[in-house]
Amino acid sequence: xxxxxxxxxxxxxxxxxxxxxxxxxxxxxxxxxxxxxxxxxxxxxxxxxxxxxxxxxxxxxxxxxxxxxxxxxxxxxxxxxxxxxxxxxxxxxxxxxxxxxxxxxxxxxxxxxxxxxxxxxxxxxxxxxxxxxxxxxxxxxxxxxxxxxxxxxxxxxxxxxxxxxxxxxxxxxxxxxxxxxxxxxxxxxxxxxxxxxxxxxxxxxxxxxxxxxxxxxxxxxxxxxxxxxxxxxxxxxxxxxxxxxxxxxxxxxxxxxxxxxxxxxxxxxxxxxxxxxxxxxxxxxxxxxxxxxxxxxxxxxxxxxxxxxxxxxxxxxxxxxxxxxxxxxxxxxxxxxxxxxxxxxxxxxxxxxxxxxxxxxxxx
Amino acid sequence: xxxxxxxxxxxxxxxxxxxxxxxxxxxxxxxxxxxxxxxxxxxxxxxxxxxxxxxxxxxxxxxxxxxxxxxxxxxxxxxxxxxxxxxxxxxxxxxxxxxxxxxxxxxxxxxxxxxxxxxxxxxxxxxxxxxxxxxxxxxxxxxxxxxxxxxxxxxxxxxxxxxxxxxxxxxxxxxxxxxxxxxxxxxxxxxxxxxxxxxxxxxxxxxxxxxxxxxxxxxxxxxxxxxxxxxxxxxxxxxxxxxxxxxxxxxxxxxxxxxxxxxxxxxxxxxxxxxxxxxxxxxxxxx
Numbered sequence: 001x002x003x004x005x006x007x008x009x010x011x012x013x014x015x016x017x018x019x020x021x022x023x024x025x026x027x028x029x030x031x032x033x034x035x036x037x038x039x040x041x042x043x044x045x046x047x048x049x050x051x052x053x054x055x056x057x058x059x060x061x062x063x064x065x066x067x068x069x070x071x072x073x074x075x076x077x078x079x080x081x082x083x084x085x086x087x088x089x090x091x092x093x094x095x096x097x098x099x100x101x102x103x104x105x106x107x108x109x110x111x112x113x114x115x116x117x118x119x120x121x122x123x124x125x126x127x128x129x130x131x132x133x134x135x136x137x138x139x140x141x142x143x144x145x146x147x148x149x150x151x152x153x154x155x156x157x158x159x160x161x162x163x164x165x166x167x168x169x170x171x172x173x174x175x176x177x178x179x180x181x182x183x184x185x186x187x188x189x190x191x192x193x194x195x196x197x198x199x200x201x202x203x204x205x206x207x208x209x210x211x212x213x214x215x216x217x218x219x220x221x222x223x224x225x226x227x228x229x230x231x232x233x234x235x236x237x238x239x240x241x242x243x244x245x246x247x248x249x250x251x252x253x254x255x256x257x258x259x260x261x262x263x264x265x266x267x268x269x270x271x272x273x274x275x276x277x278x279x280x281x282x283x284x285x286x287x288x289x290x291x292x293x294x295x296x297x298x299x300x301x302x303x304x305x306x307x308x309x310x311x312x313x314x315x316x317x318x319x320x321x322x323x324x325x326x327x328x329x330x331x332x333x334x335x336x337x338x339x340x341x342x343x344x345x346x347x348x349x350x351x352x353x354x355x356x357x358x359x360x361x362x363x364x
Numbered sequence: 365x366x367x368x369x370x371x372x373x374x375x376x377x378x379x380x381x382x383x384x385x386x387x388x389x390x391x392x393x394x395x396x397x398x399x400x401x402x403x404x405x406x407x408x409x410x411x412x413x414x415x416x417x418x419x420x421x422x423x424x425x426x427x428x429x430x431x432x433x434x435x436x437x438x439x440x441x442x443x444x445x446x447x448x449x450x451x452x453x454x455x456x457x458x459x460x461x462x463x464x465x466x467x468x469x470x471x472x473x474x475x476x477x478x479x480x481x482x483x484x485x486x487x488x489x490x491x492x493x494x495x496x497x498x499x500x501x502x503x504x505x506x507x508x509x510x511x512x513x514x515x516x517x518x519x520x521x522x523x524x525x526x527x528x529x530x531x532x533x534x535x536x537x538x539x540x541x542x543x544x545x546x547x548x549x550x551x552x553x554x555x556x557x558x559x560x561x562x563x564x565x566x567x568x569x570x571x572x573x574x575x576x577x578x579x580x581x582x583x584x585x586x587x588x589x590x591x592x593x594x595x596x597x598x599x600x601x602x603x604x605x606x607x608x609x610x611x612x613x614x615x616x617x618x619x620x621x622x623x624x625x626x627x628x629x630x631x632x633x634x635x636x637x638x639x640x641x642x643x644x645x646x647x648x649x650x651x
Contacts, residue, residue, distance in 0.1 A: 108554035
């Protein structure tokens with residue numbers, strides 16, 4: 001188990017990168033504390049798998065360092081880093097039994113058979129695969145195969161970090177949930193640092209204490225699931241997390257007031273400095289309600305998703321979603337939208353610019 | 365109860381007719397010859413299983429069969445490991461992949477009798493490039509027209525040159541189908557190169573290797589053209605493989621009965637060995 005530090009990390013797949021767009025990873029500085037459960041969340045191609053492979057040592061970064069407990073491991077091969085990785089498709093050794101699969105990493109490191117047996121039995125019990133130990137691994141179902149490849153990572157007692165690269169992709173939906181809670185439980189039992197890479201927000205938010213959201217090779221925000229939901233640092237996070245994502249309304253700023261069309265929108269608090277560039281108002285559909293007064297809009301679509309109703313409206317040609325309890329209005333109806341003030345944020349060039357009222361006061 | 369639709373048989377009929385004409389009927393004429401004796405003029409005498417007995421007891425057949433098994437054994441023991449080694453050392457991606465693949469495929473594109481003729485000229489002691497080099501530059505006495513060992517070395521080398529590519533291409537196809545994650549996981553598990561080969565590459569190549577060995581067995585066991593053009597079965601009878609011997613009996617001596625019986629025995633052996641091998645190799649997969 002170890003604390004992981006990424007320092008000024010950059011990576012490009014090109015031999016001589018010039019512009020920032022040549023980099024698959026743009027300067028990343030991160031600290032992951034010992035024993036934490038982290039998720040790397042982002043759309044396909046955002047560089048999260050690249051980052052994972054750099055931590056595991058399968059890739060050597062173009063620039064920067066990786067430290068495990070302060071020790072530089074940037075140049076070390078994967079087997080000397082004491083890490084474990086679980087891949088998208090379960091990797092198992094077909095010709096071996098389940099027992100031999102779990103014993104493989106220990107035997108390769110020359111442990112004696114007694115130690116091997118103790119560890120394998122302990123891990124098998126933890127994963128609830130004790131009954132399958134004698135079976136050929138080739139005949140297992142995908143979820144059990146994935147358990148075995150997880151077990152091969154956990155079987156070494158000195159593992160620094162266990163990494164998961166979208167491990168539930170090939171698992172049946174009804175088993176996904178089971179395996180996910182198994183993972184969570186394992187994390188609590190073995191107390192190892194775990195990094196979970198996914199593009200699925202549910203997986204990331206349920207697994208991790210801290211979620212790292214990535215886009216185009218950059219870390220956009222690091223925070224707890226609640227923080228990501230309540231105060232997205234970037235419109236991308238607002239849009240990517242949540243179902244439906246955050247409403248983003250183009251606006252103009254006039255003497256500190258946000259104007260959407262000619263409608264003034266009250267923000268959570270003041271905007272420090274003189275923002276320049278594209279300005280937008282962001283509000284989650286959960287905090288938009290239908291009222292008697294407010295922003296006039298037309299209902300374009302109503303979808304009942306079970307627990308609540310998503311009302312899709314259009315105002316000045318911009319789509320705004322609202323989540324309402326019970327049945328929504330008819331399609332085509334003229335409504336007024338009310339934004340909860342403390343949840344209405346201003347974004348400049350995509351980044352969060354407004355500050356909450358109280359925080360702003362303390363700044364003053 | 366479900367009524368069975370028998371119309372499907374009509375769809376199978378064309379294939380049946382085709383197979384009948386290209387396999388069954390020719391084979392039945394062989395069966396017909398194998399139980400009769402003729403002295404010409406289309407007059408046949410019933411002979412029963414005499415020809416089979418005669419062939420199975422003949423030293424000549426035993427010798428040819430022995431040579432045949434030796435030849436097949438030698439080329440398999442060389443071509444399969446060599447093919448795997450070449451496939452393992454070929455690049456997996458990049459510019460050199462097509463270059464390697466085409467180079468590998470070249471020997472297989474050459475007609476069989478041309479291969480025989482090429483190697484004949486290549487190895488002739490006085491005019492062939494290899495023959496001249498060995499005899500007159502290195503001073504090694506090598507003459508495949510005189511020396512049985514040299515003849516064997518030549519036909520085996522020729523077959524290895526001609527057909528190793530088949531094993532290479534099949535093994536390579538098996539190798540490239542292994543996802544990168546397997547190699548990465550093995551690295552993380554601390555597996556040695558040998559362990560990677562033994563537990564990842566070899567199991568993933570098993571199916572294609574089974575096919576490769578099966579094809580190489582059948583082809584080499586029935587080989588005729590190349591050794592016939594190269595050595596003609598000589599010197600003496602030293603490279604007279606089964607098929608060469610069979611043609612000698614059928615067309616050289618015109619003993620149609622014994623030749624037919626021998627053909628059927630030959631066919632039965634090929635079928636039996638192929639079936640045994642395939643059953644053994646795939647029996648694990650069924651459970």
